[in-house]
Amino acid sequence: MGARRQTYIAYGLLAPAFLLVAGLIVYPLYMVLETSLRVGRAPNVARLDRLPLGFGNYWRALTDDVVWHSAGVTVVYAVGTIAPAFLIGLLLALLLNRDFPGRRWLRSLMLLPWAVPGVVAAIAFLWMFDSSYGVVNAQLRKIGLATTDIAWFVHGDTALFAVILPTIWKCFPFFALTLLAALQSVPQTLYEAARVDGASPFQIFRNVTWPGIRGAAALALVLQGLWVVKDFDLVFSTTGGGPSRATQTLSLLVYEEAFQFFRMGQASAIGVLMLILCACLAYLAMRWGRKDFH
């Protein structure tokens, strides 16, 4: 079999996927960059390329209070989701790593929220946290923690917290899954050696377990952090960004600029700034994860 024939087969098999990635990721990315330099509004997108080119959109985005406010909301939303979701995922992974009857089934069921569409998760939590008929307010009234009906998703002070809850619910299974896989790859002999040396459970976690799962934890944190920052479904279906922008993340702001006000250029510029920020954070987190790993 000739080397040339091999090369033909190799590239021939790659070609369809390559064309799709080129046409559906690379070219659209280039279009985002180009559109971000088109200053003005174009309700008819076919006329977008008649708008003048310039850096006006970036300048406007960086000096706009709304953008900075949304950036702040995004950070609170992402950190407020990822920190508790990671902790829950880690504790569940440690639990599911122990040996007990029915463990396999419990694991499968525990990960179910991951398969739920964001819209359905949003709707379920809207209903459970409904101010008049929601089960959560009813229980809070029963045990005397609430005297009035709390409008979780409608009130500016509680809306972001209320949106974070379904996001955590959808997010923690991924942490549990990846951390559990990492835990199972830590050699048992290390635990035995630590126990022989008389290490306390906390010392064992710090010096044996954590170094073993640190790389996987960093990767999971980056991927889920990006996922939360990108999220559209959950915020859009619960609050739509309201009340008065209290839950408007950058992702929603981009969509609103583009498809409500038809400022495609402005939307793309905000989106590009968001991508740059995500790339920097991902890079830093991955470097931290690789440090003294392997």
Add this chain to the structure above:
Amino acid sequence: MPVPVWRPYLLLATAVICLVVVLFPFYWIVITSILPTEIVLSRNPPLLPPLSEVTLAAYFEVFARKPLLTWISNSMQITAGTLAITISTGAMAGYSLSRFRTKAQQAMGFGLLASKMLPGSLIIIPFFILFSKAGLIESKLGVILANSATAVPFATWLLKGFFDAIPRELEQAAMIDGCNEWQAFRHIVLPLAAPGLAAASAYIAIVTWADLVFARTLNSKPDNWVVTVGLQSFTGEYLVEWGALMAASAVSLLPMLVLFLLLEPFLVKGSTQGSLAN
């Protein structure tokens, strides 16, 4: 140090309590969907349903009053189309990356990274512009292509991991026996990679089924709505019919939950091989 006999049962009890909390939203969707409106809209909903009151009225109502079957059919067609494109191209590309040394490895890595970073609400802007020009607005093909964009690099990468685990000697033996490359791939390698194909399909089906941003932006006519867009339209109404909405949610959830439970072992295996993520 001997482990006490009761230790596994204590762990089991803890896990069951966690599970009850985790699964409560599912429970509440189902409970709301099978109880009559008087009980659903009460100030003090019972945590355990009075069994004598159970009714399927909300299910009949939602199927009668909303085009739920049309939405589900649209979702299924779009999911099937996305699977057809991404699994076929991903399997070929993943096999190529696994068996041949080409200059494409890094490019595919970039594709994977970009697909993890690109927000749907941003990439929809060029899709909307491109598809408007190409006449793909209000068509299923447009939504299928949009969903395939991020799924192709993912399928490629995941399947490459599964192909890497299949020894090359199997194909070489088949080719000595007179198979050509395609036959060896089709009859020897693909069947062995079935768990990988199952994992990639399950993952992509779940993500495509859940898509909201592409479907609602590219297909705004009610006849073309998918199930997520239809469900989301309930919440914009002045008086939300919670019983009917929960019934519709339960129906839309069922296929993906069954798929997930059936394929969860493969997904777990896949997550340790590739970088599986939302």
